[in-house]
Amino acid sequence: MADTLNGTVALVTGASSGIGEATAVDLARHGAAVALVARRRDRLDALAGRIGDAGGTALVIEADVADESAVGAAVARTVAELGRLDTVVANAGVMLLGPVADAPTEEWRRMVNLNVLGLMYTAHAALPHLLAAAEDGPRGVGDLVLVSSVAGRVARNGSGVYNATKHAVGAFGEALRQEVTQRHVRVALVEPGAVDTELAGHNRPEIMPSLEARFADMERLEAIDIAEAVSFVVTRPRRTAINEVLVRPTEQQG
Template identity: 60%
Template sequence: MSTPLTGTTALVTGASGGIGAATALSLAAQGANVALVARRKDRLDELVGRIHSSGGVALAIEADITDRLQATAAVDQTVAAFNSLGILVNNAGIMLLGPADSAPVEEWDRMIAVNVQGLLYTTHAALPHLLSAAEGPRGTADIVNISSLAGRVPIAGSAVYSLTKHGVGAFSEALRQEVTGRHVRVALIEPGPVATELFTHIRPEILEAGKEAFANATLLQAEDIADTITHVVTRPARVVMSEVLIRPDGSQW
């Protein structure tokens, strides 16, 4: 039986866990061939096994998208395997929090490299293929950029993380204006706090200091965001969901 994304190929970055892994599973369940891109090949292989066991099609691609050549090669490998690319989910990201005056500058470099440069490199490599796919039977192609509530509402302790996510929002809107007439949809997804590994990247002392703020907070689940992404890319070609803000119930942020 045909499913909404049958015949479509999706590439998901940061697919080794959290939102990326949940999105890969969800898109595969809708019939997409899914290229899984991340640095942790063992986890990608495990996820490929899960998708295959459910009757889906997936390919593991080990790559560090902060390296432009590796990002480009990941796109090329996807197209070589599946002959097209119709959906790009730019999910890879890191969140390193703390006051700006005491922050290790290396953390800023890492966030800019992954959250901004990696997204740009992958998008640039994917765009020709997405524009071509938009002329096919589906009548559209999709770029989904994962931002954050922090990309809309900056708070103390998240200055550079917020900067990167505001940048993703600005890039997404400008790109939408450029490609919407060519039937490529650009969606910005802005989740609030999600229960993923993102928090484990934070320095222990910063995590401890902020523990009280999250003590009684309801956290979103990775599957909540994956469901939203899948909803966005399975709309009729005439429907463009260009921005989705997702807060957990009771959130004060």
């Protein structure tokens, strides 16, 4: 199965750490050339070096996906330098929790701009190339994977705006799936539960104790667990579309 993406090109946003980093490595292991998109150039360079050392191909693109023009340029550069685009993993996101009352609304704008608009910009810029891949690509299919969250299914006190952004991802993805599925572009929603990444660390100091308490007695998922789910989705034969995958830690109840 390690060569099932040979001859294809993937683009991963939020590739500088966590799920995005692990997904880029795993897609390269399956044979894809991978465009690495994120803001932290030093981390992307290190990741590209690891992929190259393992025999893969990686292109570093420093970009903020909340900037529509930057996303368009990243997609265009991927196609120009790697020759095509078959798989997109829209993973970039931020989780800023806390009560709605007295919340700093700048956090809300950050989440909407990145989790919703950034993901939509990525899909919009990539879609013509994914449709082209479905028509003439080596696998006859294009794949768009939207990384959401269990928060897109289950609303929780203290998570209202984050919940709203992830529910939006689910609605957008399903509508887009219906639009393009008969043209052999598959749209998949991957919804992780608690994963041991730096995502939670972006919260305000006063929020951290409740977060740490919630996960204190739970063995959280690792980023590779989600990366392998993504790889499973995009390596299915052309006839098979995995539209939604919910992956929770065994001990997570909600």
